[in-house]
Amino acid sequence: MTDYGHDLLFGTFVTPTARSAASVVDLAVTADRAGLDLVTFQDHPYQSAFLDTSTLLSFAAARTSRIRLAANVANLPLRPPAMLAREAATLDILSGGRFELGLGAGGFWDAIASMGGRKLTPGQGVVALREAIGIIREIWAADKPGGVRVDGEYYKLAGAKRGPRPPHDIAIWVGALKPKMLELTGTFGDGWLPSLAYIEGGPSALPDYNARIDDAAQRAGRDPKAVRRLLNIGGQFLPQSQGLLAGPPSDWAQQLTEIALTHGTSAFILASDDAATIERYAAEIAPAVRDMVAKNRGN
Numbered sequence: 001m002t003d004y005g006h007d008l009l010f011g012t013f014v015t016p017t018a019r020s021a022a023s024v025v026d027l028a029v030t031a032d033r034a035g036l037d038l039v040t041f042q043d044h045p046y047q048s049a050f051l052d053t054s055t056l057l058s059f060a061a062a063r064t065s066r067i068r069l070a071a072n073v074a075n076l077p078l079r080p081p082a083m084l085a086r087e088a089a090t091l092d093i094l095s096g097g098r099f100e101l102g103l104g105a106g107g108f109w110d111a112i113a114s115m116g117g118r119k120l121t122p123g124q125g126v127v128a129l130r131e132a133i134g135i136i137r138e139i140w141a142a143d144k145p146g147g148v149r150v151d152g153e154y155y156k157l158a159g160a161k162r163g164p165r166p167p168h169d170i171a172i173w174v175g176a177l178k179p180k181m182l183e184l185t186g187t188f189g190d191g192w193l194p195s196l197a198y199i200e201g202g203p204s205a206l207p208d209y210n211a212r213i214d215d216a217a218q219r220a221g222r223d224p225k226a227v228r229r230l231l232n233i234g235g236q237f238l239p240q241s242q243g244l245l246a247g248p249p250s251d252w253a254q255q256l257t258e259i260a261l262t263h264g265t266s267a268f269i270l271a272s273d274d275a276a277t278i279e280r281y282a283a284e285i286a287p288a289v290r291d292m293v294a295k296n297r298g299n
Contacts, residue, residue: 002210004225006266008293010286011038012278013072013232013271016051023273024051025060030275032064034282039064040072040102040269045079046111054079054087061095069095072232072269073102073175073193077109077117077125081132082148082160085139089166097168101136102193104175105129118154126180128154133172133188140166173230179212186216191228191267202244206263230267231259237280249280253288260293 012031016024028039039060043053053071061069069091074084084101092099105125106112113119120128131152138148139162147159173191176182177198185192192213199205214224235245235252245252259265268289270281 002207002264003261003297004227004229004264004266005297006225006228006264008260008286008290009037009068009230009267010282010289011036011040011068011267011269012281013040013042013269015271015273016041016053016056017273018049018051021051024056025063027273027275027278028060028067028069029063030278031282032067034279036067036278036282036286038068038070038100038267038269040070043071043073043075043079043104044108044111045075046108046115057099058091058094061091061098064098066098068098068100070100070102070173073104073173075106075112076103076129076132077106077112077120078115081135081155082139082157084132085136086164088136088170089140089164092166092168092170093164097166099166100171100173102173102175103129103133105181120154122178123180124154126184129174129181130184130188131155136172138162140170171228173228177209182209182212183216186213186218186222186224186227187220189227191230193230193232193269195232195271197232197234203259203263206259206265210264228267229263229265230269231265232269232271234271237277249284249288252285253292256285256289257292257296260289261296 014027031039041053041056057069088101109119131154142163142165148157149159150157171190173193174185174189175193176185213227217224238247241247241251256268272278
């Protein structure tokens, strides 16, 4: 069993559909009022049916008061890292320290190229992401002397000014599935943010992913506990149990508790565009899982 000891987070993963923009923002407000910890939006700038995620995050931050916000995950190839760092710091300042940075290497390369971005191989994307994480953290380091100079393979900065400094230490949560991305996550990331639907084998496969992250963290001289394990999930509330996250709330709570305690997952982000489902998740699932995990930890 693996429990990295992080506090539990519960959130939503909302589709940023442009044709129902007001409803998208209302779902963020619903999550905030319901007491959830996090609201996230996917970031596909080449998708004309979607709102721009950076703008949406700013608007949602202004409409909410306590919930944290993040892209799930930001599309790095179309968002230069120095600018992304400033955007993140600005949103963190304006929201009172409520922004976290979900970040991905990119994947739909033809679509990215259609928007003017570079078409990279998966391996090149990993290298570019590694460079970008370093740049982002250097821009945030407003108290360090001198400008930021980087002569990377994919990004070059010639004395970029630092700042502004975020009011809290923004976490960089990496969307990763492949071995090189998992190694990068363990070496440089503050969190691992995959989607359960894309993990072949489901929760039983999580130990292999965690082991890759843990090994990379240890080789980098880091404590594996420094990397929070998050998980995008989907499910359906049903009167009778029909499997993983398909059944009554009591089943959901038991299943998520097992994942938390067995695999160290400490953030569960529910993909839902239904207000009633979000409210039920906040009212019936989150507190039940928190209670069971706390009892198991002896808290």
